[in-house]
Amino acid sequence: MDLAWNLRLLAQRARSVLHGTSDAQLQRAVRRGELHRIAAGIYMRADHFRELDARARHRCAVMVATESCGPGAIVSHASAAVMHGLDCGGLRLGTVHLTRNRCSGGRKSQTLHLHPALVPAEEVALIDGVATTSLARTFVDLARTTPFETAVVIGDCALRRGMRREDVDASLDHARGRLGMSLARVAATFIEPGAESPGESISRVRMRDDGWPMPTLQHEIRHGGRFIGRVDFFWQEHGVVGEFDGMVKYRGDNPGRAVEREKLREDAIRDAGFEVFRWVWADLRDFERVRERFERACLRGAAR
DSSP states (O other): OOHHHHHHHHEEEEHHHHHTOHHHHHHHHHTSSSSEEEEEEEEEHHHHHHHOOOHHHHHHHHHHHHHHHHHHEEEOHOOOHHHHHOOOOOSOOOOOEEEESSOOOOOOOOEEEEEEEOOOGGGGEETTTTTOOOOOHHHHHHHHHHHHHHHHHHHHHHHHHHHHHHHHHHHHHTTTTTTTHHHHHHHHHOOOTTOSSHHHHHHHHHHHHHOOOOOOOEEEEETTTTEEEEEEEETTTEEEEEEESSGGGGGGHHHHHHHHHHHHHHHHHHHHHHHEEEGGGGGGGGGGHHHHHHHHHHHHHHHO
């Protein structure tokens, strides 16, 4: 959903008044559930607002904030992640983040955080006509200010969306001396485009924290000259394959067909000489269970 689409749904108070709608009528429409108040003087049809997910609602809030702050405000931090379409599950979207290209004069309220910071021209991108920090600058800003796990999810996704490592290095250099830079540098060395979902990114962080050997991501398994599949995690030295939420690969199939295809794929991987273990989102809350599956798979692999 682009910003232009949202713009067509918004009704500014001044425009409504020009068309003969009074403040009292607007307030009655809000009470009746016909309009939703986005911000002071800005409304959206309530039925359209109910259809929006959290990220689309945040984009509406971004649009309102950039209009009210005027020229020179650059969408940044979590708001920039939303604008870029990055995985945002670990981010709080109740506050719009904007940056002004200056060294001081920031302010923060419940719904708006205005950051003062220098933003080079090469770290600004236009998204739907709105000035937004680049993928690399967005990642570095969030890697400085959010938990490591959230930063990795954002960074892995940004790499999949085309973020270049040389741009990350340049943004890290531009941000020297700012709070959280040591955390950002560690995150920058850890992120990988091969983690294809937030769950895979979080799994990698759990493995790192638990001292696992780091796997190869998205490894192609072949047997007898035939391509069998691309697996999420691969430990060559142990002969072990790890799969996170493997059924996602078959979304769109009916459930029975998806189970059948996954079983055949897993059998083919075992026939190729590898042990397979898997885990799902619920297991991330107790990763010790996943480690036990990994260790059992390693023992089976060693016994082959």
